[in-house]
Amino acid sequence: MRFRLGKPSDAKRLSQIHSKIKEVNGLGIFVLMGGRFLKTYYSIVLEDPNSYCLCAVNDDGLIVGYTFNLIDSEIHHQFLYSHKIRLALSAFGTLCRKPKLVIELYRRYKSLKSNDGVYAASKGARGGYWGWDPDYKDPESSLELRERMSLITDALGIKTLSFEVDLDNSKVYKFHKWAGAIEDEIVILPDGRKRALMHYDQSTRRRLLKL
Amino acid sequence: MNEFIDNFCEILEDTDVSTISSNSHFKELEEWSSLMALSLIAMVDENYNVSLSADDIRNAKTLEDLYNLIQSKR
Numbered sequence: 173m174r175f176r177l178g179k180p181s182d183a184k185r186l187s188q189i190h191s192k193i194k195e196v197n198g199l200g201i202f203v204l205m206g207g208r209f210l211k212t213y214y215s216i217v218l219e220d221p222n223s224y225c226l227c228a229v230n231d232d233g234l235i236v237g238y239t240f241n242l243i244d245s246e247i248h249h250q251f252l253y254s255h256k257i258r259l260a261l262s263a264f265g266t267l268c269r270k271p272k273l274v275i276e277l278y279r280r281y282k283s284l285k286s287n288d289g290v291y292a293a294s295k296g297a298r299g300g301y302w303g304w305d306p307d308y309k310d311p312e313s314s315l316e317l318r319e320r321m322s323l324i325t326d327a328l329g330i331k332t333l334s335f336e337v338d339l340d341n342s343k344v345y346k347f348h349k350w351a352g353a354i355e356d357e358i359v360i361l362p363d364g365r366k367r368a369l370m371h372y373d374q375s376t377r378r379r380l381l382k383l
Numbered sequence: 384m385n386e387f388i389d390n391f392c393e394i395l396e397d398t399d400v401s402t403i404s405s406n407s408h409f410k411e412l413e414e415w416s417s418l419m420a421l422s423l424i425a426m427v428d429e430n431y432n433v434s435l436s437a438d439d440i441r442n443a444k445t446l447e448d449l450y451n452l453i454q455s456k457r
Contacts, residue, residue, distance in 0.1 A: 304417055311410075311420040316437045343418050350425040380424060381437045 173313040175320055178225030178238055183214035185235045186225075189303045190214070201276050205266050212262035217300070220251045224324060225300075228317045230308065237304040237314050239321045241333065245298040249287045256281070279362050291361065292336050293369060297325070299335035319381045325374060332371050339366040351378045387450045390430055394422040405447040410440075427453060 178186065187210035191203055202210055217223050217240060225240035242248040252259070267274055283290045292298060302321075304314040325333060337345045339358070345368060349355070353370045361367055384405055392400040397414045409415060409423075420440060427433050433456045443449040 309415070311415060311417040312437045312441045314417040315420055315424070315440075319437075343422055347418075347421045347425055350429070378428075379434070380421070381435065 173310070174229045175317060176227055176229060178218055178227045178240065180215055180218040182227060182235060183211050183218055186214045186238050187211040189238065189305045192306055193303050201280065204273055205263055209259070209262045209266060212258055216252060216255045216258065220248055222247045222251065226317060226321045226324060228313055236308040237317050239302040239317055240300040241321065241325060242298045242300055243328065243330065244296065245293050246287055246295045249284050253284050276363065290359065293334035297330045297333050299333055315381055319379065331374055333374060334369070334371040337368050337370060339368060351380065352376050384447065384450055388446060390426055391446060394419060394426055405445065407446050408444055409446055431457060433457060
């Protein structure tokens with residue numbers, strides 16, 4: 173397994189992996205919005221100078237896992253907002269087929285516009301997503317990817333990394349608590365899900381693996 | 384060893400624990416995943432005060448391999 177930084181040209185593959193994971197783990201708004209929207213979203217994330225992404229690439233040169241973080245959530249939200257037309261166009265087809273999604277998407281849009289922190293941390297560095305192709309079983313490399321990303325986070329001088337976990341993901345939530353994450357708040361999302369807003373102090377975070 | 388197997392079984396969700404023994408190839412379990420590996424690392428650290436490396440997990444095939452590795456690191 174090789175590791176390399178993600179680039180905008182990786183957006184399609186990252187969106188494919190994201191979709192596959194949700195096929196296994198359940199449905200989030202991003203997946204419900206469809207592949208075109210996801211690809212656009214990842215293109216924007218990877219174009220954002222405030223993001224950094226690490227990819228795991230197998231021997232055939234295929235990305236099988238990735239993780240990205242944001243150096244500054246507020247600036248990232250502004251960046252996303254500045255691409256709202258692009259996102260809206262990519263969402264158009266899905267919204268025509270599934271008009272009920274308009275409500276949830278509009279909530280997200282309002283939250284993004286006001287940077288109110290309803291769905292995720294509104295300022296400072298934030299963990300984005302950690303995804304692994306479910307068809308490519310290699311949990312050891314997946315953990316290695318995550319740990320290497322944490323080393324990059326340290327190298328960038330980031331001291332505190334915020335992130336969010338839905339309480340339904342009880343294993344993930346429990347793991348983060350074990351790893352030293354500090355719980356800031358439990359919020360209830362507009363769709364009723366309970367979400368923990370948490371953060372790591374990078375200096376006290378338990379290392380996942382010895383590399 | 385039995386205690387280790389019991390601890391391991393506690394992190395399983397979908398596997399019939401009666402099929403788990405010291406010879407079980409844990410990475411061949413259908414539910415073996417990143418999430419389960421996270422739980423395994425946390426369980427080993429909490430119960431045995433041992434930090435596993437990516438290679439430790441890679442090199443272990445059976446639960447007995449893992450148990451022996453943990454004992455050698457204590």
